[in-house]
Amino acid sequence: MTAAHIDRVNTVLGPIAPEELGFVAIHEHIGYGMPGSELDTQWWKTPEQRYEETVPKLRTFHENTLPWGGATFVDATGICNGRDIDYYQSLSAKTGVHIVASTGFVGGDTALAFFERASVDYLYRQFVHEITVGIGRTGGKAGIIKVGVSRGFKMKELDLRIYRAAARAALETGVPIFTHLAVDAEPAVEIFAEEGLPLHRVLFGHADDGVSQGKVRDRWIAEQGGRIGFDTFGYDLELPDPPFWGRPRQERLEHFLGYLRDGLTDSVLASADANCSPLGWPGVKGHTINYLFDTLFPALRDNGVDDATINRIFVELPADFLTLQPQN
Amino acid sequence: MTATTVNTVLGPVSGAELGIVAVRETLLSVLPGAQYGYDIDIDRARVFRAIAEKLNAFRAAGGGTVVDAGGMFAGRDVPLYEAVSRATGVHIVASSGQMEEGMLGGYFLTPQTNPPTPWPTAKFAALYAAEVTEGMVVPRVERRGAAGLISTATTPDGMTATDESQLRGCARAALDTGVALALRAGNDPMAELAVAVEEQLAADRVAVSNVGESAADIAAAGAFVVFTDVHAAVAFAYDGNATRTLLATGGAALTFGHEAAPASYAGLIEAVPAELRHQLLVANPAALLAAKEA
Ligand SMILES: [Zn+2]
Numbered sequence: 001m002t003a004a005h006i007d008r009v010n011t012v013l014g015p016i017a018p019e020e021l022g023f024v025a026i027h028e029h030i031g032y033g034m035p036g037s038e039l040d041t042q043w044w045k046t047p048e049q050r051y052e053e054t055v056p057k058l059r060t061f062h063e064n065t066l067p068w069g070g071a072t073f074v075d076a077t078g079i080c081n082g083r084d085i086d087y088y089q090s091l092s093a094k095t096g097v098h099i100v101a102s103t104g105f106v107g108g109d110t111a112l113a114f115f116e117r118a119s120v121d122y123l124y125r126q127f128v129h130e131i132t133v134g135i136g137r138t139g140g141k142a143g144i145i146k147v148g149v150s151r152g153f154k155m156k157e158l159d160l161r162i163y164r165a166a167a168r169a170a171l172e173t174g175v176p177i178f179t180h181l182a183v184d185a186e187p188a189v190e191i192f193a194e195e196g197l198p199l200h201r202v203l204f205g206h207a208d209d210g211v212s213q214g215k216v217r218d219r220w221i222a223e224q225g226g227r228i229g230f231d232t233f234g235y236d237l238e239l240p241d242p243p244f245w246g247r248p249r250q251e252r253l254e255h256f257l258g259y260l261r262d263g264l265t266d267s268v269l270a271s272a273d274a275n276c277s278p279l280g281w282p283g284v285k286g287h288t289i290n291y292l293f294d295t296l297f298p299a300l301r302d303n304g305v306d307d308a309t310i311n312r313i314f315v316e317l318p319a320d321f322l323t324l325q326p327q328n
Numbered sequence: 329m330t331a332t333t334v335n336t337v338l339g340p341v342s343g344a345e346l347g348i349v350a351v352r353e354t355l356l357s358v359l360p361g362a363q364y365g366y367d368i369d370i371d372r373a374r375v376f377r378a379i380a381e382k383l384n385a386f387r388a389a390g391g392g393t394v395v396d397a398g399g400m401f402a403g404r405d406v407p408l409y410e411a412v413s414r415a416t417g418v419h420i421v422a423s424s425g426q427m428e429e430g431m432l433g434g435y436f437l438t439p440q441t442n443p444p445t446p447w448p449t450a451k452f453a454a455l456y457a458a459e460v461t462e463g464m465v466v467p468r469v470e471r472r473g474a475a476g477l478i479s480t481a482t483t484p485d486g487m488t489a490t491d492e493s494q495l496r497g498c499a500r501a502a503l504d505t506g507v508a509l510a511l512r513a514g515n516d517p518m519a520e521l522a523v524a525v526e527e528q529l530a531a532d533r534v535a536v537s538n539v540g541e542s543a544a545d546i547a548a549a550g551a552f553v554v555f556t557d558v559h560a561a562v563a564f565a566y567d568g569n570a571t572r573t574l575l576a577t578g579g580a581a582l583t584f585g586h587e588a589a590p591a592s593y594a595g596l597i598e599a600v601p602a603e604l605r606h607q608l609l610v611a612n613p614a615a616l617l618a619a620k621e622a
Contacts, residue, residue, distance in 0.1 A: 034433060034435035034438070039433075041465060041471070079361075080361060080433070112360040112361025112364075113430055114361030114585045115361050115364075115365075126366045130366060133366075136364070151444045279468075
């Protein structure tokens, strides 16, 4: 058996067996900022402050996940959005939480000029390098590819170029693709079909957010075999200062429960999309990854969702999804 | 800051101390994002040596100051510039501002608001003015020495709404802090200069490059014209515009992610006729760079 045939998931500290992942928060951020926000001192935090805001949340996450064994945090921050691999490595090493990092871009409008000018082939090579060789000089390898729809709910030419490059890199390396937004999915589905990437290797993210409702054809995506991201749990309009993508808590929950009632549990993945310590925006006060344990799980249990289903959504399905599945 | 000081990366110096100036250059030029390119290796030791060699040659030829007009988001490395200035004895003036819309990050173009409205003039003005009054940023780490120039550009195909907003912000920052404005023009240099002047910035506080056929009009309006062709600069100076003429290599000491001609700062000195050297390479740059009372 060669190394390539051993099931593995890329974390920032190296590959691990899928069985080690334990509980997986599939779409989170250590810290996210729009490209260029690093120039504006209004958002700066000292390293002391960043660790102080981040470590306790990861520690609580770790404690919350003990019943499942391991704790895995998938960071869905794109290349130009403040992604900071050696920082993630230190957080992972010091807290014991597995961290999976991304290559790719949150959307074409977060790709800086150098990548905006790049060909599909260059973008593909960028992604493959970050998955198989490493990111910058850190040695950490990406475990997922992030792609997304630029602001305006419509795929732009650069978005499409990134999706195509991501499809090719995903086929070759076996990592899954995460999309930012599930709107305007038809061109995405078409690109993945053209490139021969099975849709179960794609998580169509933020299908549950407030601003996407009425624009997202999530049941159609699920019928095509795509995975549906209920990954903005906790961005509730009931919060004191909710973001524009927020949604009434009960409405999101009902949307999610609909999938479980209809036997579509295997089509969903769920997460909170929270920032431990936001980089270029104020963040959303009171929202952390631990919403999953504090608020979501009690609500699911109140609605009759059993532990096996929770286990399915937060352990088994993500382990399958994150395991490298190269097509050749 | 008095009326005759210039902000260098090692602190303010008197305008008279600048000596021969390479006035609109780019030392380290990194196309935004190229620092993340998988096949781009920005070896800081190599960057330092490449810049130091050019500055040493410049100094040996009589040069005194190089102005890095690349702005704050295209490779500017303030600690490295400080070290290379100390090592070579050449003053380095670094700039705030950013280039045309296509060079900006999403933070300025599609902020996390609904709708994602590009930055207004006042925010650009405050961001860039603070780099003069509080120091230039090393992103998410610290502020260091003051910027000595605000530098911007407009899109080659024509000024966009965001270019205009940013240009106005740069003009306001220049006006508020007293440093000069460098503008790399798009396709209508006179209209673009007029935008800066509308913000009450005096035309003689602006150096316009990429002027095409508009050199005489730009000079007549009172701004400086930056040439990258020595023959054109000399001819323009002899044509009654000596006090409005500036000269740049048009290249960069080192580039990543895009191509630019390699710059020779020493070559600038040799190329200018001896009788014009003081005016074009000393007096005009000093007049531009010497901060005005804000
Ligand atoms: Zn996210």
